[in-house]
Amino acid sequence: MQENIKDVSENKQDHHNTKAEHINKPMIINKLNNIRDTSLPLFQIIYSILLLLDFFHKGHTLP
Numbered sequence: 001m002q003e004n005i006k007d008v009s010e011n012k013q014d015h016h017n018t019k020a021e022h023i024n025k026p027m028i029i030n031k032l033n034n035i036r037d038t039s040l041p042l043f044q045i046i047y048s049i050l051l052l053l054d055f056f057h058k059g060h061t062l063p
Contacts, residue, residue, distance in 0.1 A: 028055065 032048055 028051065032051060
């Protein structure tokens with residue numbers, strides 16, 4: 001019985017971790033939107049390209 005309780009708490013922890021990862025992408029989009037609203041178009045374009053390159057570089061690193 002004690003082990004069953006432990007398994008449930010581990011599953012909750014895993015679910016919480018995946019939830020945090022999902023929140024990460026909208027945060028990046030929000031940052032992009034904030035910059036777009038408050039900056040020059042040229043800076044916006046350069047920044048969004050740099051951010052996307054950085055995002056893809058982190059997402060697809062080679063071993």
